[in-house]
Amino acid sequence: MSDDIYKDLKQLGGSTQVPQHPEEAELERVPNPQADVTYNVRFTAPEFTSLCPMTGQPDFAHLVIDYVPGDWLVESKSLKLYLTSFRNHGAFHEDCTLTIARRLAEFLEPRWLRIGGYWYPRGGIPIDVFWQTGAMPEGVWIPDQGVPPYRGRG
Numbered sequence: 001m002s003d004d005i006y007k008d009l010k011q012l013g014g015s016t017q018v019p020q021h022p023e024e025a026e027l028e029r030v031p032n033p034q035a036d037v038t039y040n041v042r043f044t045a046p047e048f049t050s051l052c053p054m055t056g057q058p059d060f061a062h063l064v065i066d067y068v069p070g071d072w073l074v075e076s077k078s079l080k081l082y083l084t085s086f087r088n089h090g091a092f093h094e095d096c097t098l099t100i101a102r103r104l105a106e107f108l109e110p111r112w113l114r115i116g117g118y119w120y121p122r123g124g125i126p127i128d129v130f131w132q133t134g135a136m137p138e139g140v141w142i143p144d145q146g147v148p149p150y151r152g153r154g
Helices: 076-088 093-108
Strands: 029-031 041-051 058-068 072-074 112-122 125-132
Touching (some): 072 076, 093 112
Antiparallel strands (some): 058 112
């Protein structure tokens, strides 16, 4: 594999400022050198943070993103910076989860993508948000996301 596929990356390998809002975040991608293979990539962000749009209080989630790449791979530092940019962003749980999923799906054009947004309770109610681009592809191992449902003291 040649390092040529990395030549256009701007954020990897150096100091990069955290974008203040998701719209400012620049996702980066590289050509998938294994595009002829059907496989799953999983990103887990157990400390995702955004803001409640009404109170300004922080909301926390455990995000699990699975995708079966096509021609592109997301560069992980740019994804981390994108997710971090939500720390100053006020939006409901559903909006944050779907904004991330839809932007990744549009940007990467994967064979398949799903997101599980497991939001921690606020006001006693956890909110879980799930979305995927279509039917799970056959012939690829995609494990359960491994996040147990919220049980409280149950």
